[in-house]
Amino acid sequence: xxxxxxxxxxxxxxxxxxxxxxxxxxxxxxxxxxxxxxxxxxxxxxxxxxxxxxxxxxxxxxxxxxxxxxxxxxxxxxxxxxxxxxxxxxxxxxxxxxxxxxxxxxxxxxxxxxxxxxxxxxxxxxxxxxxxxxxxxxxxxxxxxxxxxxxxxxxxxxxxxxxxxxxxxxxxxxxxxxxxxxxxxxxxxxxxx
Numbered sequence: 001x002x003x004x005x006x007x008x009x010x011x012x013x014x015x016x017x018x019x020x021x022x023x024x025x026x027x028x029x030x031x032x033x034x035x036x037x038x039x040x041x042x043x044x045x046x047x048x049x050x051x052x053x054x055x056x057x058x059x060x061x062x063x064x065x066x067x068x069x070x071x072x073x074x075x076x077x078x079x080x081x082x083x084x085x086x087x088x089x090x091x092x093x094x095x096x097x098x099x100x101x102x103x104x105x106x107x108x109x110x111x112x113x114x115x116x117x118x119x120x121x122x123x124x125x126x127x128x129x130x131x132x133x134x135x136x137x138x139x140x141x142x143x144x145x146x147x148x149x150x151x152x153x154x155x156x157x158x159x160x161x162x163x164x165x166x167x168x169x170x171x172x173x174x175x176x177x178x179x180x181x182x183x184x185x186x187x188x189x190x191x192x193x
Contacts, residue, residue: 035173045188
């Protein structure tokens with residue numbers, strides 16, 4: 001029950017991490033930030049439960065719960081007429097599998113889990129998350145069909161900086177995720193001590 005409760009809370013914190021439809025001017029920036037936020041939410045909880053149970057496979061189970069609850073929540077939004085126009089993909093599962101693999105392959109070595117697992121999840125999740133962005137049917141059409149209320153001046157989108165960060169949100173997200181992933185994997189392990 002405890003693992004379900006924490007996974008549900010993680011889901012609530014990551015539930016909007018694919019809402020690129022309404023941020024067409026900010027799509028790449030949003031993508032990078034959301035990828036990092038998902039990486040950190042996944043890795044803290046998954047590492048915590050992995051080291052708590054000591055059973056390889058727990059991280060994938062954790063990610064599966066996050067995925068199922070996200071499907072449930074977004075299906076409810078569909079029913080309420082919320083204009084999501086893309087498939088909700090289970091982006092956490094492959095990264096969680098890598099975390100389990102590291103834990104199993106290094107014979108449950110926590111330091112290897114933090115270093116290798118953190119880097120692998122941080123680098124892989126932005127790549128898998130790109131699937132979410134690709135499956136948006138037509139973001140501009142949807143954005144015009146369902147306009148947001150007028151934004152305050154500080155939220156008004158500006159023209160994107162073309163070429164900034166080599167125009168690669170995946171690389172930026174993966175680089176930041178790899179560094180932060182280790183830190184948060186260490187936090188997940190520390191929660192057990």
